[in-house]
C-alpha cells in the first residue's frame with residue numbers, strides 16, 4: 001500500500017543505457033506487454049523505458065503548447081464568427097492536450113515545472129513543424145487540416161502503446177482531434193472550392209508546408225536497433241516510414257480531389273509495393289531546424305518565455321505554503 | 331529579437347519579447363489534484379484524470395476547463411493526489427480469485443432440474 005503518491009527517483013537522468021536490468025524482472029515486464037497488458041506508474045520498469053517515455057511524452061506535450069502559438073495569434077484575424085469560434089475551441093484543446101500529456105509524463109517522476117524549464121532553456125525539443133510561420137489564413141487552414149491529420153496518425157498509433165497514463169491521455173486527445181480534423185478539412189475545402197484567389201492562396205500555402213509535412217514523421221528509422229527495442233516495449237508503435245506512408249495514403253487523395261496538389265512531381269504511389277515515393281525532402285534542413293535555426297524557433301521560445309514572465313505575478317499571488325510538487329496518481 | 335527576426339505576426343511584433351533566461355522557480359511548483367466528474371444526477375462521480383494547481387479552488391477551475399469542455403457534467407470533485415490512499419498495483423493478485431467465487435453469484439443457484447425431477451417422482 002502507499003499513501004502520499006509516488007515518490008520520484010532522486011535523479012532519473014542518472015540512469016543511462018548502461019544500467020544492467022534484472023533479467024527476471026525484464027522478462028516479466030516483456031511478458032506483460034506481450035499479453036497486451038498496460039504498464040502503470042508504480043510497476044517496475046526498465047530505466048530505459050522510463051527515460052524514453054519521459055522524453056517522448058514531454059516533447060509531445062511541448063509540441064501541443066508551442067503548436068498552439070501559430071494558430072493562437074490568428075484567432076483575431078480568422079475570417080468570420082464561425083471560424084473564430086472553431087479556432088478558439090481548437091487552440092484551447094491543444095493547450096489542454098499539453099496539460100494532459102505533462103500529467104502523463106509526470107507519473108514517471110519528472111516534475112512538470114522541470115519539463116517547462118527544459119523547454120524554455122531550449123534543452124527539450126518539440127515538433128519541428130511548429131518552427132515554420134503561418135503567413136496567411138490558408139496556412140492556418142493547412143495546419144488545421146494536414147498537420148493535425150499527421151498528428152492523429154501518430155497519436156492513434158501511440159494510443160495502443162504499453163504505458164497506461166499515456167494511452168489514457170491519448171484516448172481523450174484523439175477524441176478531440178476528430179473535431180480538429182473536421183474543422184480543418186471544412187476550412188480547407190472552403191478555400192479550395194472558393195474563388196480563384198482563395199484556391200491560389202491555398203495552393204501557395206500547401207507548397208510552403210509540403211516539406212515540413214514530409215519531415216513531420218522524421219527520417220527513416222527502419223534499421224535502427226534502438227527503435228526495434230522501443231517497438232518491442234510498445235513505446236514506439238510504428239516506424240516513421242510506415243506512419244508517413246499511412247498519412248499519404250489517407251490524405252493525398254483528399255487534397256487532390258479539390259484540385260490542390262503537393263508540389264512534387266515524384267509524389268506517386270508505387271502500385272506494387274503500396275509505398276509512396278517522393279523527392280528528397282532535404283533532411284539537412286530538417287536537422288538545421290531541429291538545432292534551432294528554423295524560421296520561427298527564436299520567436300516561438302521567446303513568446304513562451306514572455307508567457308512565463310508575464311504570468312509570474314499570478315503564480316506568486318496563488319502560491320500557498322502548502323504548494324509543493326506532487327506526482328499524479330494515474 | 332533582432333529586426334531580421336521580427337515576427338510576421340503583428341500581435342507578436344507588438345510584444346516586448348524577453349531576452350535571456352526565463353525559468354519557473356522551485357517555490358512556484360504546483361501539486362496535483364485528482365478530478366472526479368458526475369455526468370448526471372443519479373450517477374457516481376468518476377475519476378477522469380488530474381490537474382495541476384496551487385490550491386483546491388484553482389484546481390476546480392482548471393478541472394472544469396480541462397474535463398468539462400464538452401459532453402455532460404453536473405458536478406465535479408477535486409481531491410489532493412496526496413490524500414488518496416491506495417493498494418499497490420503489484421498486489422493485484424489478491425483479487426485474482428474473485429471471479430471464481432461462484433457461490434457469490436446468482437447464476438450459481440439453479441434448482442429447476444431438481445424441481446422437475448421431484449415433480450416426475452410425484453406422478
Ligand SMILES: [Fe+2]
Nearest residue numbers: 064093094097
Ligand atoms: Fe493536439
Ligand SMILES: [Fe+2]
Nearest residue numbers: 094148177180
Ligand atoms: Fe489538434
